[in-house]
Amino acid sequence: MSKAKNPESISLAMKLARRDLRGSLKGFRIFLACLILGVAAIAGVGTLSSSITTGLKANGQVILGGDIDIRLTHRAAEEDERRWIGEQGRVAEVQTLRAMVRAIEGGKRTLSELKAIDDAYPLFGSLVLSPESGAESTAELLAKNNGIYGALVERSLSERIDLSLGSQLRLGELNFEVRGIIAAEPDKAAQGMALGPRTIISTAALQETGLIQPGSLIRYHYRIALDPSVTVPEFYENVKTAFPDAGWRIRDASNGAPGIKRFVDRVALFLTLVGLTALVVGGVGVGNAVRAYLDGKIETIATLKCLGASSSFIFRVHYLQVLFLAIGGSLIGLAIGVGGSVFAAQFLASTLPVPPKITINAGPLLLATAYGLLTATLFTIWPLARARETPAAALFRDVVSSHRRPRPVYLVALGFCFSVLVALAVLTSEETWFAFMFVGSIIGIFAVLILVGYGVQFLARKTPRSKIPSLRLAVANLHRPGAATNSVILSMGLGLTLFVTVALIEGNLTRQVQEQLPEKAPAFFFIDIQSNQLADFIDTAEAVENVSDVTQVPNMRGRITNVAGIPADEVEVAPEARWALRGDRGITYSATPPEGAMVVEGSWWPEDYSGPPLVSIDREIAEGMKLAIGDELTVNVMGREITAKVANFREIDWTTMAINFVLVFDHHSLQGAPHSHLATARADGEAEDNLFRAVTDNFANISVIRMKEALQTVNRILEQLSSAVSAISSITLVAGVLVLAGAFAAGHRKRVYDAVILKVLGATRKDIFVTFLLEYTLLGLVTSIIAAATGWFAAYMIITEILEAKWINLPFTIIATILVSVLVTLLFGLLGSWRALGEKVAPALRSD
Numbered sequence: 040m041s042k043a044k045n046p047e048s049i050s051l052a053m054k055l056a057r058r059d060l061r062g063s064l065k066g067f068r069i070f071l072a073c074l075i076l077g078v079a080a081i082a083g084v085g086t087l088s089s090s091i092t093t094g095l096k097a098n099g100q101v102i103l104g105g106d107i108d109i110r111l112t113h114r115a116a117e118e119d120e121r122r123w124i125g126e127q128g129r130v131a132e133v134q135t136l137r138a139m140v141r142a143i144e145g146g147k148r149t150l151s152e153l154k155a156i157d158d159a160y161p162l163f164g165s166l167v168l169s170p171e172s173g174a175e176s177t178a179e180l181l182a183k184n185n186g187i188y189g190a191l192v193e194r195s196l197s198e199r200i201d202l203s204l205g206s207q208l209r210l211g212e213l214n215f216e217v218r219g220i221i222a223a224e225p226d227k228a229a230q231g232m233a234l235g236p237r238t239i240i241s242t243a244a245l246q247e248t249g250l251i252q253p254g255s256l257i258r259y260h261y262r263i264a265l266d267p268s269v270t271v272p273e274f275y276e277n278v279k280t281a282f283p284d285a286g287w288r289i290r291d292a293s294n295g296a297p298g299i300k301r302f303v304d305r306v307a308l309f310l311t312l313v314g315l316t317a318l319v320v321g322g323v324g325v326g327n328a329v330r331a332y333l334d335g336k337i338e339t340i341a342t343l344k345c346l347g348a349s350s351s352f353i354f355r356v357h358y359l360q361v362l363f364l365a366i367g368g369s370l371i372g373l374a375i376g377v378g379g380s381v382f383a384a385q386f387l388a389s390t391l392p393v394p395p396k397i398t399i400n401a402g403p404l405l406l407a408t409a410y411g412l413l414t415a416t417l418f419t420i421w422p423l424a425r426a427r428e429t430p431a432a433a434l435f436r437d438v439v440s441s442h443r444r445p446r447p448v449y450l451v452a453l454g455f456c457f458s459v460l461v462a463l464a465v466l467t468s469e470e471t472w473f474a475f476m477f478v479g480s481i482i483g484i485f486a487v488l489i490l491v492g493y494g495v496q497f498l499a500r501k502t503p504r505s506k507i508p509s510l511r512l513a514v515a516n517l518h519r520p521g522a523a524t525n526s527v528i529l530s531m532g533l534g535l536t537l538f539v540t541v542a543l544i545e546g547n548l549t550r551q552v553q554e555q556l557p558e559k560a561p562a563f564f565f566i567d568i569q570s571n572q573l574a575d576f577i578d579t580a581e582a583v584e585n586v587s588d589v590t591q592v593p594n595m596r597g598r599i600t601n602v603a604g605i606p607a608d609e610v611e612v613a614p615e616a617r618w619a620l621r622g623d624r625g626i627t628y629s630a631t632p633p634e635g636a637m638v639v640e641g642s643w644w645p646e647d648y649s650g651p652p653l654v655s656i657d658r659e660i661a662e663g664m665k666l667a668i669g670d671e672l673t674v675n676v677m678g679r680e681i682t683a684k685v686a687n688f689r690e691i692d693w694t695t696m697a698i699n700f701v702l703v704f705d706h707h708s709l710q711g712a713p714h715s716h717l718a719t720a721r722a723d724g725e726a727e728d729n730l731f732r733a734v735t736d737n738f739a740n741i742s743v744i745r746m747k748e749a750l751q752t753v754n755r756i757l758e759q760l761s762s763a764v765s766a767i768s769s770i771t772l773v774a775g776v777l778v779l780a781g782a783f784a785a786g787h788r789k790r791v792y793d794a795v796i797l798k799v800l801g802a803t804r805k806d807i808f809v810t811f812l813l814e815y816t817l818l819g820l821v822t823s824i825i826a827a828a829t830g831w832f833a834a835y836m837i838i839t840e841i842l843e844a845k846w847i848n849l850p851f852t853i854i855a856t857i858l859v860s861v862l863v864t865l866l867f868g869l870l871g872s873w874r875a876l877g878e879k880v881a882p883a884l885r886s887d
Contacts, residue, residue, distance in 0.1 A: 052352060056359035070328035070361075070415075071368045072777050073321025078372025078411040079379065080314030085403020086380040090395035091387075097396050099292030101164035104131065104226040105262030107274060110288040112596040112623050113677045113713065115259045123281055124261050127269055131159040132242060133260040137566060137742040138250055139735050140196065140238055143207040143214060147200035148735050150235040150742055151192075153210065155245035156181075162264045164225030166239075169194070171204060172219035180218040181241040188244040190215035196236035208238075211248030211739045215240060234744060250740050252569050253713035254595060286675035288598065288622055312477045315464055316533065317773070318410055319481070322418035323529045324777055329361060330422045340426060350427040357423055365415035369408045376407065406467060410460070417456040424449035472614055481533070484829055488532040491825050492525035499524075509806060512797075513813035524818065531776075531822045531860055532829075539830025539856050540837075546849045547838050561588065561719035562727050564744040565734065568716040572738060576718065583733050585726035590634070592698050594717035595709070598623040599702075600680065601673035602664050616663020619701055626674065626702045627717075628709040632689070633699050641668045641687030644705050652683035652708035657701045661688050674702065676712060683708065776863060811869060819864030823857040830856070 100106060109116075109124065116124065124130055134155040141148035158178045160166075166177055168191065173180070181189045190210075192202060197220060202208060206217045221237055240248075251257060265274060271291045278289065333340070340353055377399060384395040424445030461478055468474035499517040517524050568576050573591060580589045599620055602610045607620050630646040632638055632655075644653050654672055666672070666685055673682045683704060691699050698719055722730045727745075734743055794807050831853065839846050 049355070052355040052359055055356045056363060059356070060360055060363060067328055067332065067364055069324045069777055070364060071371075073324040074318070074365060074368035074411055074415060075372040075375065076773065076777070077314055077318025077321050077414065078369050078407045079376040080317055081311055081410055082373045082376030082404055082407035083379040083383070084311050084314060084376075085406060086377050086397075086399065087383050087395065089400045089403060090380065090384055090397050093398045094394055094396040096293065098164075100162075100264075101225045102228050103262070103290060103292050104133065104160075104260070105162045106265040106271065106292050107263040108290045109261040109263070110290075111259045111286070111678070112288075113254060113257065116261060120282060120285065121261075124263065127263050127274060127277075128266045129159065129162060129264040131162050131262045132157045133160060133262065134242060134245055134257055135260065136250065136255065136257045137234060137744075138210055138238075138248075139739070139742055140192075140200065141209045141735065142200040142202055143209060145201050148731075149196065149199050150744060151196060151238045152233050152235050153245075153250075154237060154239050155242045156239060157242045160262075161225050162262055166191075166221070166225065167223040169220040169222050175218075178241075181239070181244070183244075184216075187214060187216050188240060188247075189218035190244075191219040191221050191239040192217055193221045193236040193238075196238060199236065209739070210238070210240065211250040213244065213248045215244070234749065250567075252567070252715065252740060254569070254715040255567050255740070256594070256596065256715065284675075284678075284680060286598065286600075286678040286680075311468075312464065312474065313537075314407075315410055316481055316537070318414045319460075319485070320530060320533050321777065322414045323526055325361075325415055326418040326422055327526050329357075329419050333357070333422060333426050354423055354427045357426075358419065361415060361419045361423075362412075365412050368415075369411040372411060373404055373407060377404075406463065409463060413456050413460045413463075417453065417460065420449055420453050420456070421445065470614065480833070484533055484536050485529070487829060488529050488825065489525065491532070491821070492528040495528065495821055496522065496524055508802075509809040510813055512810040513817060516793075516810070516814045517817065527818050527864060528822045528825070531819075531864065532826045534773075534776075535823060535826035535856055535860055536830045536833070539827055539852065540833045542852045542856075543831060543834035543849055544837055546852060547834070547847050550847050550849075561590075562722040562746060563720055563730065563734075564746065565718040565720070566594075566715070566742040566744065568718055568738070568741055570714075570716065572741070573716055576734070576738060576741070579733055579737055580718075580720050580730060583722070583726060583730045585724070586720055586722045586730050588721045589718065590698060590720075591716050591718040592627050592629065592633070592700075593709070593714050595626055595676060595712060595714040596623040597626045597674040597676040597681075597702070599672065600675050601671070601682070603666060603670040603672070610664065613663035616660045619660045619664075624702065625700050625717075626676070626704065626709075627700045628704040628706045630706040633703060636689040636691045636699055638687045639690045641685070644686055648705050649707045652681055653686040653705040654683040655687050655689055655703040656685055657691050658688040660701055661685065672702075676709070679712075681708060776867070808869075812865070815865045815868035816861060818868070819861035820857070822864065823860030826860065827853045827856045 095102065106128070136153050138151055138153045139148055140151040140153075156177075160177070168180075172191075177191075180191065187207070190208060192208075197203065197206075197217065200208075202217050204217055204220070207214050208217060209215070221239065224237065227237070245251065263274075265271070269277075271293070274291075275289070278287070336357075343353060344350070381397055384397055387395065427445070461482075464478050465471055465474045496518040499514050502514055505511040505514065516522060565576070568591065577589055577591065580586055599607050601607060602612075602620075610620075612620060630644075630648075632643050638655070639658055641655075643655070654674075656666065656672070668685055668687065670685050671682050672685055673680055675681075681704075686705075689703075691701075698717060720730060727747075731743060731745070734741055797807055797810075835846055
């Protein structure tokens with residue numbers, strides 16, 4: 040006997056789902072818009088990030104300047120080191136430092152990033168000069184001609200101190216002739232942050248400038264194009280054998296610009312999480328859309344149940360509809376995201392060191408699709424499961440809002456989808472802790488907004504009835520069955536909270552840089568003061584009228600190589616302390632605690648201490664490295680390993696802008712090492728220019744950093760960064776606005792019914808309009824106040840606890856948020872209700 044065919048098969052469910060979708064997508068427009076927006080943001084960010092990373096990797100040799108870059112600070116390689124390096128392949132030697140450049144004609148001067156190159160530079164890529172520079176080779180342009188060396192300068196430098204081709208400039212004790220304008224440097228991205236425009240001279244010329252002094256902050260680079268017979272892993276193994284304790288910092292072409300890659304990775308992570316947040320906000324819209332769609336299908340669902348369709352079959356049919364739409368919306372989002380990333384790559388090509396290499400990787404696209412489908416499922420299960428549990432008779436009576444809670448199996452499914460979504464966000468991120476904190480914060484804000492929504496409904500229910508009919512109805516609408524209160528607070532609240540947080544952080548940081556830091560900051564930092572110049576420098580600075588607080592400290596560079604006996608590249612370090620292990624750091628020695636720092640654990644050494652090396656370290660860095668008082672820290676200084684015991688932890692107030700170092704050694708351990716000095720001085724108005732001229736006229740080797748210009752640079756960076764972050768965060772706000780529109784659209788049917796009943800009872804269109812106006816004003820006001828308060832709290836904690844800066848209240852940002860929220864809620868609420876005001880009573884009652 041043949042087995043009976045299952046009347047509720049998947050194929051039948053799919054057929055009914057497709058047939059139903061062919062009717063109309065009207066109820067799912069917001070659903071699709073929210074899904075497309077979130078998926079497009081995640082897919083676009085992922086594709087752009089991978090394209091930039093691929094471009095960096097493909098051009099790693101050009102960016103780094105070779106297959107390998109060996110860097111030493113303060114000292115050049117010894118003869119045996121040079122010989123060994125030369126045996127590995129073709130070598131180009133480059134020295135970089137900061138120096139003052141002065142125009143011979145006119146006397147204008149400025150700080151410049153100086154680079155000295157040899158004839159082999161560059162090993163990869165090419166140094167591009169402007170057309171007017173001539174056709175000679177770089178070596179010919181820099182060579183000594185008629186007793187004077189040549190120099191190449193960036194156009195910004197030539198404009199700043201009025202230089203042109205053929206002009207002369209002075210570096211240290213030597214004059215140079217400007218013979219070319221730099222248009223592009225192949226390895227510029229590898230240099231890090233620049234405090235001035237570039238000047239390029241030859242290595243032979245640098246030797247004659249007098250800028251190379253014991254302890255001068257000079258970085259010596261040895262770029263190697265490896266012989267074909269030597270691989271990068273083999274090179275690293277050979278280095279460990281040949282020079283295990285040389286103190287070299289070695290990078291290879293696989294990560295030629297680590298700073299750029301870290302920045303791209305972190306921005307991509309932030310953008311992806313913001314895209315996910317927009318998707319989750321859109322998920323509220325998905326739930327609203329499904330709920331509104333089911334409201335319109337009440338009679339159909341009831342009829343199918345009366346004809347014998349099981350509740351699980353009803354669930355399958357409608358979930359398949361959602362799934363089809365989610366897949367379609369995700370595919371559209373992927374297409375828009377990839378297209379947007381291609382456009383963005385072309386736009387960014389001129390601002391990046393190498394153009395992004397467009398690559399369509401499956402990883403980001405699959406991740407975006409997974410986010411989209413999981414979000415759609417997460418916010419769909421609840422309304423579908425509630426509809427599934429409702430008896431046919433209840434559906435015919437149109438009491439959707441009184442459904443029972445879903446069965447446990449659906450609650451488990453909800454929990455599973457939520458867990459997978461969080462796990463994907465955290466585990467697919469390289470910065471797991473940041474991702475975890477971000478997701479945790481969003482969940483916390485979501486929970487707060489949900490509680491606020493229920494709280495508003497509870498208070499509205501308990502509020503005494505007003506004698507004003509419009510106000511009484513507006514308050515009642517906040518807690519009536521099917522009210523949009525929760526949806527509006529969730530949709531607008533999360534986007535506004537992020538926007539307020541970003542705006543307050545940006546405003547505080549900008550005000551700190553523009554107003555508070557300049558009041559505390561010295562006028563100048565002076566670098567590379569030699570020990571034999573120190574007394575004369577102080578006399579010169581103090582002789583200038585209205586100059587005060589001339590302070591100096593010894594200054595050298597060192598790299599942490601071991602932390603409590605563990606190699607630095609193996610030790611587990613908290614994210615906020617990792618920067619201290621990247622490359623070399625400024626270090627100093629002192630007999631007394633530095634200004635602006637307080638010893639919070641341990642004790643400072645006696646002023647006449649002469650025992651084994653001791654070191655004082657910043658408390659936050661020590662905690663990040665899990666150091667305790669008495670642990671050992673090894674630092675490589677000029678190729679010499681110095682192991683010191685941690686004597687104390689200091690709390691450093693960096694906002695004082697006083698000279699401070701993460702690591703301060705006792706004065707006995709480093710006093711004999713070659714080093715220079717760093718100094719600061721305060722001056723106002725005319726005294727600034729007088730001090731600048733006095734120092735640069737008398738000390739050609741001393742580099743002068745004007746703090747006003749440095750702070751302006753920081754402020755520009757902050758403004759650009761905050762603009763970008765605000766624009767990105769607005770994606771969440773856009774999603775919120777879409778959801779807001781969907782929430783009001785979902786309640787349109789009930790609005791029509793309410794308006795008709797009120798008209799029957801004698802209300803005029805004006806009365807109904809005022810009722811809706813008051814309701815939406817109350818909703819917008821409550822949402823904006825909660826969002827402003829939550830955003831203020833988040834920004835306050837970040838500024839005071841994480842950045843440890845002083846909080847500045849910005850009331851305008853809060854007021855603007857409240858006004859915008861109320862206006863947007865009013866706009867979309869009234870637009871969604873306008874048609875309800877015009878409904879005729881008789882047709883509406885006949886159709887109900």
